[in-house]
Amino acid sequence: MVNPAVLRIAGRRHMPIIGIVHHRGRKTGRPYATPLGVRPAPGGGFVIPLTFSDASQWYQNILAAGGCVITYQGADHTVTRPMVVDRATAGPGYPRYERLALRLIGINEFLWLADAVSAPFKPLLI
Numbered sequence: 001m002v003n004p005a006v007l008r009i010a011g012r013r014h015m016p017i018i019g020i021v022h023h024r025g026r027k028t029g030r031p032y033a034t035p036l037g038v039r040p041a042p043g044g045g046f047v048i049p050l051t052f053s054d055a056s057q058w059y060q061n062i063l064a065a066g067g068c069v070i071t072y073q074g075a076d077h078t079v080t081r082p083m084v085v086d087r088a089t090a091g092p093g094y095p096r097y098e099r100l101a102l103r104l105i106g107i108n109e110f111l112w113l114a115d116a117v118s119a120p121f122k123p124l125l126i
Contacts, residue, residue, distance in 0.1 A: 006035040007020065022068055023069075036058070079113035079116060083113075087107070
C-alpha cells in the first residue's frame, strides 16, 4: 500500500533521498520497482542501507542478477558488482544528519553498487 504512493515521488529530479531500484525476481523473472533510500557513493555508483537485513527480496534479487537499474534524480543508472560494505565505508555518501540517523537506528551494513560503465570498482576508504 505504501510502495505505490512512494513510487510516485521516488527517483524524481528533486527527490535526493529515495530512488527506485528496478530488479527482476530471481525465481520468477518478474520485474519489480522498489523505492529505497539511495545515495551516490563517493567512489562512484550508489549505496543503499540494508535496513531489513540481507534477507530482503530486493537484495537477494540484485545479488543473484549481479546488478540492477537505479532511477535517481530523474536518471536511470545501470549498476553492477553488488558488495556489502560497513557504515564507515558508505558513510561519506550521506549528509551528516542521515549518517547520525542511520547509526541511531542501528544500520551497519550497506549495499554498494558500482556504475556499469565506470572503471574497476574500488570503494573509497576514509
